Amino acid sequence: MLKGKLSGKRKAYITAMRTAMLVSTVLTAALVLFLVIYVLIKGIPNISWELISTKPSYLSDKIGILPDIMNTVYIVLATLVIVLPLGAGAAVYLTEYAKNKKLVGMIEYAAETLSGIPSIIYGLVGMLFFCQFLNMETSLLAGALTLVIMNLPTVMRTTQESLKTVPQSYRDGAFGLGAGKWRVIRTVVLPGCVDGIITGCILSVGRILGESAALLFTAGFAHALNGIIDGLTSPGATLTVALYVYAKEQGEFGVAFAIAAILMILTLLINLSATLVGRYFAKRRNV
Amino acid sequence: MKKNRLFENIIHGIFLILGLITIGCVLLITVYLVISGIPAIREIGIIDFLFGKKWASTAEEPAFGILPFILTSVYGTAGAIVIGVPIGFMTAVYLSKAAHPKVRTVIEAAVNLLAGIPSVVYGLVGMLVLVPGIRKLFNIPDGASLFAAIIVLAIMILPSIIKVSITALDAVPKEYEDASLALGATPTETFFRVSVPTAKSGIAAAVVLGVGRAIGEAMAVMMVSGNVPNMPSLFQSVRFLTTAVASEMAYSSGLQQQALFSIALVLFLFIMLINAALNFFLKGNKEG
Incomplete structure (x- = not known):
C-alpha cells in the first residue's frame, strides 16, 4: 500500500532481497527433488529379487546384497540395544539426580563435543580401542560399539527434552505419598521419557544407516552371510559401506545405485516416521 | 530403612x-x-x-608433509561456506519470515531429507553427475577436483545452516518486527534490518556448524576429489585431511600409519577449535 511512496533505492533493495530469498529457496527445493528423483530413477530398475535375496558369488560372477542388508540389521540392533539404555540413563541422571551444576555443564559439553567429532575420527579411535586394544578384531560388534559412542549424544538429548515435559508436580506428588527416589523414577519419570527414547531411536537408526567412514576400519567390508551371533563377531559391510566399495573400488554403478535407492527410500521412511511420531507426541502432550 | x-x-x-x-x-x-x-x-x-609440501608415504625415501591436506581442507571448507551460506541463509530467512506455513512445512521436510541422505549417496551422485559435468563444462581432463568437492560440501552443509538459522530467526521477538513495521519499514526491510541482526549470533553458530560439518566430511569428498596429494588448486585432484586418513588406513603400517594418526590429531584440533567457537556463539545467543 505504501509502495508508491518508496524511493527507488529502497525498491531496488527490496526487489533484490526478495529475489535472492526466492531463488535460494527454489534452488534448495529443486536440489532435493533432483537428488531423490535421480537416485530413484537410476536405482529402482537395478533392484531385483535376486539382488536382495542372494550373496555375491565369484563362481557365477553375480552380486547379491543380502549379506549387506543383514549386516545393517545386526549393527542397527546391536547399537540400539546398547545406546538406548546408556543414553536414557545419562539423561535421567542429568535431570533427576545431578545437583552439581559444574558436573552437569561438563557432561553436556562432552555430549556437544561428541556430536561435533567427524565420523572418520570415530572410525580411527574405534579401530584402535575396540579392534586392537580390546582384541575384537574387525567385526560388526566393534563397529556397533563405535556407533554407540556416536549416537549417545542424540539419545541423551531427545530423552532430556522429553523428561523436561514431565511436570514437577507429578514427582512431588509421588514423593509426598512416601515413594523413594528410585520408585518415583521408575513409575513417574521413566514413562515420561518413552517418547524421547523413541525419537532418539529413530534418529539413531537414520544415522547408523547413513554411516560409512566410522565403519570402514571397525566393521570392515566383507560380504559373508551369517546369523546374528556369528555376524557380530565377524567383519561385514553395511549397505552404505557396500555402496562405497561397489562404486569406488569395483565400478559396479548399477549395484551402487540400487543400494542408493534403497537407502533413499529408508531415509524417506525414517524422516516420515520421525515427523509423525513427533506430531503424535505433541498432540498427546497438549491434551 | x-x-x-x-x-x-x-x-x-x-x-x-x-x-x-x-x-x-x-x-x-x-x-x-x-x-x-x-x-x-x-x-x-x-x-x-x-x-612440508610433499606427501609420499610409500616412496623409497618417504616424505610426510601434510600442508597440502591442511590447505585443501581449509580451501574446500571456505569454498563450501562461500557457496552454501548465502543460499542457506536466504532460504532460512524466507522460510522463517516470509513463507506461507504450508510452503514452510514442505520445504522444511525437504531440508530434513537432505540432512538424512547418507554421504556415500552424495558421493555417488557427485561421481556420476558432477564430475563428468565439470569435465565437460571446463574442458579439463578429469573432473574429480577440489571444485567438485566444494560443490558437494556446499550441498551437504545446507541443512545444518538452514535449520540452525531458522531456529535463531524464529526466536526473534515479534515486538521488534512489529515496531519496525509500524515505523514504516516494509516486511522485507524488517526481515533483513531488524530480524537478521537480532538473530546474528545464532546465524554465526549456523555458519560455524557448517564449517565443522564440511571439514569433517570424508566419504563423499573421497569419491569426488580424485584423492591425489597435490597442493590445492581448483581444478586439480586433491586430498583432504579426512580422506588422507581414510584412503591409506587400510594398508598402512609403521611410520606411515603413525603419520595417519597424526593427521587425525590435527583434524581433531581443528574440530575442537570449531567447537569452542560454536559454544561461544551459542552462549552469546542465550544471553542476548
Missing part, C-alpha cells in the same frame, strides 16, 4: 556412571588420538610435518 538407603545409593551410583560415560568417551578419544598421534610428529619433526 538402612537397606533402603543402601539400595537408593546403588541406583544413584549406577545413574552417575551412566552420566559420566560421555565424559569418559571424550577423554578416551582425546587420549587415544594424542598418544597415537605424537610419535610420528616427533619422528618427522613438527615443522616438516605441518609445513
Whole structure:
C-alpha cells in the first residue's frame, strides 16, 4: 500500500532481497527433488529379487546384497540395544539426580563435543580401542560399539527434552505419598521419557544407516552371510559401506545405485516416521 | 530403612556412571588420538610435518608433509561456506519470515531429507553427475577436483545452516518486527534490518556448524576429489585431511600409519577449535 511512496533505492533493495530469498529457496527445493528423483530413477530398475535375496558369488560372477542388508540389521540392533539404555540413563541422571551444576555443564559439553567429532575420527579411535586394544578384531560388534559412542549424544538429548515435559508436580506428588527416589523414577519419570527414547531411536537408526567412514576400519567390508551371533563377531559391510566399495573400488554403478535407492527410500521412511511420531507426541502432550 | 538407603545409593551410583560415560568417551578419544598421534610428529619433526609440501608415504625415501591436506581442507571448507551460506541463509530467512506455513512445512521436510541422505549417496551422485559435468563444462581432463568437492560440501552443509538459522530467526521477538513495521519499514526491510541482526549470533553458530560439518566430511569428498596429494588448486585432484586418513588406513603400517594418526590429531584440533567457537556463539545467543 505504501509502495508508491518508496524511493527507488529502497525498491531496488527490496526487489533484490526478495529475489535472492526466492531463488535460494527454489534452488534448495529443486536440489532435493533432483537428488531423490535421480537416485530413484537410476536405482529402482537395478533392484531385483535376486539382488536382495542372494550373496555375491565369484563362481557365477553375480552380486547379491543380502549379506549387506543383514549386516545393517545386526549393527542397527546391536547399537540400539546398547545406546538406548546408556543414553536414557545419562539423561535421567542429568535431570533427576545431578545437583552439581559444574558436573552437569561438563557432561553436556562432552555430549556437544561428541556430536561435533567427524565420523572418520570415530572410525580411527574405534579401530584402535575396540579392534586392537580390546582384541575384537574387525567385526560388526566393534563397529556397533563405535556407533554407540556416536549416537549417545542424540539419545541423551531427545530423552532430556522429553523428561523436561514431565511436570514437577507429578514427582512431588509421588514423593509426598512416601515413594523413594528410585520408585518415583521408575513409575513417574521413566514413562515420561518413552517418547524421547523413541525419537532418539529413530534418529539413531537414520544415522547408523547413513554411516560409512566410522565403519570402514571397525566393521570392515566383507560380504559373508551369517546369523546374528556369528555376524557380530565377524567383519561385514553395511549397505552404505557396500555402496562405497561397489562404486569406488569395483565400478559396479548399477549395484551402487540400487543400494542408493534403497537407502533413499529408508531415509524417506525414517524422516516420515520421525515427523509423525513427533506430531503424535505433541498432540498427546497438549491434551 | 538402612537397606533402603543402601539400595537408593546403588541406583544413584549406577545413574552417575551412566552420566559420566560421555565424559569418559571424550577423554578416551582425546587420549587415544594424542598418544597415537605424537610419535610420528616427533619422528618427522613438527615443522616438516605441518609445513612440508610433499606427501609420499610409500616412496623409497618417504616424505610426510601434510600442508597440502591442511590447505585443501581449509580451501574446500571456505569454498563450501562461500557457496552454501548465502543460499542457506536466504532460504532460512524466507522460510522463517516470509513463507506461507504450508510452503514452510514442505520445504522444511525437504531440508530434513537432505540432512538424512547418507554421504556415500552424495558421493555417488557427485561421481556420476558432477564430475563428468565439470569435465565437460571446463574442458579439463578429469573432473574429480577440489571444485567438485566444494560443490558437494556446499550441498551437504545446507541443512545444518538452514535449520540452525531458522531456529535463531524464529526466536526473534515479534515486538521488534512489529515496531519496525509500524515505523514504516516494509516486511522485507524488517526481515533483513531488524530480524537478521537480532538473530546474528545464532546465524554465526549456523555458519560455524557448517564449517565443522564440511571439514569433517570424508566419504563423499573421497569419491569426488580424485584423492591425489597435490597442493590445492581448483581444478586439480586433491586430498583432504579426512580422506588422507581414510584412503591409506587400510594398508598402512609403521611410520606411515603413525603419520595417519597424526593427521587425525590435527583434524581433531581443528574440530575442537570449531567447537569452542560454536559454544561461544551459542552462549552469546542465550544471553542476548
